[in-house]
Amino acid sequence: MRLNLTIPLWTVAAAWVSALLLGLHGSGMQGAAWTVALTLSLLATVMAAVHHAEVVAHRIGEPYGTLVLALAITIIEVALIVSLMLSGGPATAALARDTVFAAVMLILNGMVGLCLLVGASRYGEQSFSLLGVSASLTTLAAITILTMVLPNFTTSVPGPVYSNSQLAFVALISLILYGTFVLVQAVRHRDYFLPEQDLQDEKLHADPPSRTTTLVSSVLLVGSLAGVVLLGKALAPSIEDLVLKWGAPQALFGIIIAAVVLMPEGIAALRAARVNRLQASLNLALGSALASIGLTIPAVALVSIVSGWTLTLGLDTKSTVLLVLSLFVCTLSLGTGRTTVLQGAVHLVLLITYLFTTVVP
Numbered sequence: 001m002r003l004n005l006t007i008p009l010w011t012v013a014a015a016w017v018s019a020l021l022l023g024l025h026g027s028g029m030q031g032a033a034w035t036v037a038l039t040l041s042l043l044a045t046v047m048a049a050v051h052h053a054e055v056v057a058h059r060i061g062e063p064y065g066t067l068v069l070a071l072a073i074t075i076i077e078v079a080l081i082v083s084l085m086l087s088g089g090p091a092t093a094a095l096a097r098d099t100v101f102a103a104v105m106l107i108l109n110g111m112v113g114l115c116l117l118v119g120a121s122r123y124g125e126q127s128f129s130l131l132g133v134s135a136s137l138t139t140l141a142a143i144t145i146l147t148m149v150l151p152n153f154t155t156s157v158p159g160p161v162y163s164n165s166q167l168a169f170v171a172l173i174s175l176i177l178y179g180t181f182v183l184v185q186a187v188r189h190r191d192y193f194l195p196e197q198d199l200q201d202e203k204l205h206a207d208p209p210s211r212t213t214t215l216v217s218s219v220l221l222v223g224s225l226a227g228v229v230l231l232g233k234a235l236a237p238s239i240e241d242l243v244l245k246w247g248a249p250q251a252l253f254g255i256i257i258a259a260v261v262l263m264p265e266g267i268a269a270l271r272a273a274r275v276n277r278l279q280a281s282l283n284l285a286l287g288s289a290l291a292s293i294g295l296t297i298p299a300v301a302l303v304s305i306v307s308g309w310t311l312t313l314g315l316d317t318k319s320t321v322l323l324v325l326s327l328f329v330c331t332l333s334l335g336t337g338r339t340t341v342l343q344g345a346v347h348l349v350l351l352i353t354y355l356f357t358t359v360v361p
Contacts, residue, residue: 137331
């Protein structure tokens with residue numbers, strides 16, 4: 001029987017090329033040209049992973065589609081951070097904090113800001129479900145403050161860290177909050193997260209992929225995710241050396257990792273905003289931020305407790321101010337259910353400020 005698979009050849013090739021390059025890398029290949037080849041393969045594999053996630057998402061529908069994509073991206077981020085922590089040892093105590101904080105700032109200000117700006121530039125004003133966004137921001141504010149601000153004020157152990165019991169408690173709380181959010185998004189109040197323009201969007205009326213195509217994409221998604229993790233780990237020493245050569249703060253390393261991981265999801269959110277589906281864009285952005293922090297912190301907390309390494313979670317004063325400001329501005333700009341280019345511009349200014357003060361603290 002002949003199978004009618006609508007899977008682009010490049011997405012399959014990306015997985016095979018990444019496997020080939022990883023095999024050659026293990027044999028001792030190195031150099032600038034080799035680093036470029038690994039980087040290009042990483043980007044292609046990330047895009048392939050997102051394509052397969054979108055195929056699966058289209059089969060199961062909204063809002064499960066954006067949830068699948070957010071979880072796929074977060075698995076990449078968690079696996080990268082954990083693998084780098086295991087290979088780097090105690091020296092990577094702040095890597096998880098820097099990467100998660102970077103992801104939250106890039107999403108709240110970069111991804112959201114760009115979607116608001118591009119969408120409003122094209123349509124003048126865009127609308128979305130206030131109930132879904134409010135639920136997302138409420139959960140995100142609670143998790144970010146508990147994980148990255150509260151450690152600066154606890155007294156069981158000195159410094160911006162939690163004791164093991166506190167770390168286990170916060171990890172559990174993060175999982176509970178994220179799990180409750182997923183329950184609300186996918187089951188109890190699914191309508192809060194459905195795009196208002198569903199009936200006007202032709203893409204949503206396209207036939208979903210067949211079961212066979214969905215199954216093949218699911219397998220390729222797993223393979224692509226594995227390739228991204230291994231390629232990221234192979235490139236990490238080169239990225240870290242580059243940051244050190246520039247004389248930039250170590251936090252820039254976390255920003256680069258977060259930017260690579262979030263790039264495909266940002267593209268998907270931007271595409272949705274360009275076709276006047278801002279609700280889908282916000283589902284992707286805020287859902288990704290929640291998954292990033294809600295799943296990454298428990299994972300790295302487990303590594304820290306098992307290995308006995310100290311995990312630095314508390315942000316410095318400058319980063320805390322920027323985080324609180326970003327949450328406050330996001331609450332105001334998304335608090336009416338309608339947006340214009342002004343909100344997008346404000347978010348992008350905050351992103352530029354964050355990046356500038358990271359390099360020039």
